[in-house]
Amino acid sequence: MTTPHPLWLRAALHAGVGGTWHGGHPGDPRVGLAVPVQTLDELARTQQVLRDAGVQATLLVPPALARQAPAEVRAARARGHEVGGLGDPAGLSVLEVAAAHPVTTWATPATLGALRQLGARHLRALPPGPAQPAPGALLSVAPEHLAATLAALQAGGYQPVPVGAVPEVRPAQPGDLWPRVYARLVEDRFARQHRVIDLTARADGVMRVAPLDHAPAPLPLPRHTPTAELHVHSPRLVGLSSRSALLAYRAYRRSLKDVAQALQERPELQAAQAVFAVTLLHAPLAQSGFELLDLPPARARWYGLGFRLLRRAYGTHRAPSEGVPKMAWLSREAFLRLHG
Numbered sequence: 001m002t003t004p005h006p007l008w009l010r011a012a013l014h015a016g017v018g019g020t021w022h023g024g025h026p027g028d029p030r031v032g033l034a035v036p037v038q039t040l041d042e043l044a045r046t047q048q049v050l051r052d053a054g055v056q057a058t059l060l061v062p063p064a065l066a067r068q069a070p071a072e073v074r075a076a077r078a079r080g081h082e083v084g085g086l087g088d089p090a091g092l093s094v095l096e097v098a099a100a101h102p103v104t105t106w107a108t109p110a111t112l113g114a115l116r117q118l119g120a121r122h123l124r125a126l127p128p129g130p131a132q133p134a135p136g137a138l139l140s141v142a143p144e145h146l147a148a149t150l151a152a153l154q155a156g157g158y159q160p161v162p163v164g165a166v167p168e169v170r171p172a173q174p175g176d177l178w179p180r181v182y183a184r185l186v187e188d189r190f191a192r193q194h195r196v197i198d199l200t201a202r203a204d205g206v207m208r209v210a211p212l213d214h215a216p217a218p219l220p221l222p223r224h225t226p227t228a229e230l231h232v233h234s235p236r237l238v239g240l241s242s243r244s245a246l247l248a249y250r251a252y253r254r255s256l257k258d259v260a261q262a263l264q265e266r267p268e269l270q271a272a273q274a275v276f277a278v279t280l281l282h283a284p285l286a287q288s289g290f291e292l293l294d295l296p297p298a299r300a301r302w303y304g305l306g307f308r309l310l311r312r313a314y315g316t317h318r319a320p321s322e323g324v325p326k327m328a329w330l331s332r333e334a335f336l337r338l339h340g
Contacts, residue, residue, distance in 0.1 A: 005128055012112060013127040014180050015157050016172030018119030020127050021105065024166035027247075029033025029203040031153065032163035034126055035146055036086050036107055046143045047076060058082040058163040060107045060140070063091025066098035071097040078216065081194045082162035084157055088123050093196070105163050106172040108140060124171065133158055135203055135239060136166060140216040157203035179235075188218035194213040196231060197266060199258040204247075205256035206237045210273075211268045218293045221274060228269055228332075230259065230277035237281070252284045253339075257315035263332065278303055289338045290328035299326055 010052075013020045025177045026029065035050075035057055043059065050057055055267045059081050065072045072201040077083050079300065084105035085095055096103050106123045109115045117124050129139040133153055138161075141149045153160050191195070196210045208231040215221035240248040277285060278295065295303065303325040322336055330338070 005029055005090075005110070008113060009110075009115070009116045010128055011177060013108070013125060014172060014332055015150070015174045015177040017112075018115040018125055020115070020125045020172045021138055021163065022127070022170050022172035023134075023138050024169040024174050026135050026235050027134050027241070028160045028167045030159045030166055031133055032058065032108070032166040033137065033153075034058040034060055034084060034105065034138070034140045035143060036140065037143060038062060038065070039085070040065065040072060042143050043069070043072060043076065045145060047079065047081070049143075049146050049150070050078075050081070051139050053147075053154070053160075056082075056162055056165075057160060058079040058084045058105055060084045060086040060105075061095060061099075062087040063094045066095045067091070070098035074100055077101055077158060080162075084126075084163070085123065085298065089117055089123060092121055092123070105128035107274070114339055120171060127172070132201060133203075134200075135236060136168065137164055138166065138169070156201055161316050162185060194270065197262060197268075199255065199262060200236065202231050202258075203254055204240065204251035205258060206233045206240070206251050207259055208233065209259050209269070211266075211272060215274065216276075218327060221278060225273050226271040227276060228259070228263065228272040229276045230275060230279075232273060232277070232279060232281055235283075249284060253288060256288060256339040260336055263336065264340070273332050274329055275332065275335045276327055279325070280304075280321065280325050282326045282328045285328035289300055289334065290330050293327040293329065295325060295327060303318050 016022065035046050037046050037059055047057065059076055061073055061083055073083060082105065083099035083101060083103060085092065085103050086107040089106060092103060093291045099172045104124055105170050106125050108128060111116060115125055126138055126140055130137050133139065133156060150160065155225045194210045196208050199205055199209065210231065212227045212229055214223055215225040215227050218287060237248055240251050259275065282292055
């Protein structure tokens with residue numbers, strides 16, 4: 001779903017240069033779907049695939065195609081699709097006349113100069129999409145990959161919509177770049193080093209799990225005991241909570257079932273004898289049968305500082321109700337009995 005772009009251009013796009021779009025609500029399953037169509041045949045085939053799936057999307061149309069087939073572009077708009085642009089924005093007026101509607105969204109540019117041209121015309125470029133779908137994300141999908149992508153999105157509980165219909169989509173700001181830098185430099189590196197298994201492919205998936213070859217204190221197990229450490233996808237859980245506490249709780253419980261499935265199916269988790277998490281969000285785990293353990297005071301302060309930095313990195317200003325992190329744990333047998 002992504003197109004390679006130079007790192008500096010990706011940074012400019014995510015920082016909002018030229019008024020680039022920024023993705024929507026982090027807890028909403030709607031994702032913006034844009035499809036670039038270069039020819040009349042691609043326009044027709046893309047609409048057929050979307051019609052079969054019952055989906056409306058943003059069609060990125062070159063002005064030259066709009067000049068060639070204005071009736072077809074207008075008909076696409078009448079079917080509920082958003083019309084965006086592709087290629088040289090000098091033909092914007094032709095595209096807007098064909099669509100009979102103002103054009104706002106434009107395909108991801110390939111150079112900084114092209115990005116500035118879009119900004120000068122008050123057009124909003126699409127940023128490069130994420131490696132995998134996420135709530136509120138903006139995705140650009142080639143026509144030949146559209147059917148498979150729609151199937152994967154719908155299987156994951158996502159709702160594809162036109163870019164302009166994504167809740168809370170807005171122009172990016174310079175501060176939006178920091179969470180992405182943090183994720184690449186800190187979280188992605190940690191995930192690689194600790195072999196973290198990502199279980200967040202679903203729109204309401206909020207868990208990741210890492211296999212460990214030891215049992216860290218204060219777990220009441222021999223030090224050499226293999227364990228599995230839970231890592232909550234905090235921004236997504238906060239996003240779900242902002243929509244509904246019940247929705248977030250159900251996502252939490254369902255994600256624990258994902259962990260149970262991973263414990264039984266993933267070879268790297270076969271030896272794990274306990275499941276644990278060090279977290280401020282320990283109340284939902286306690287409600288799910290976990291035993292809570294107090295951390296040593298110095299370690300609790302260290303983790304608390306880390307969690308505050310994490311909230312700052314992701315722009316989450318509301319502190320959780322629990323102010324002191326704790327360790328929550330269950331034996332493998334108990335975890336599978338409760339959540340398997």
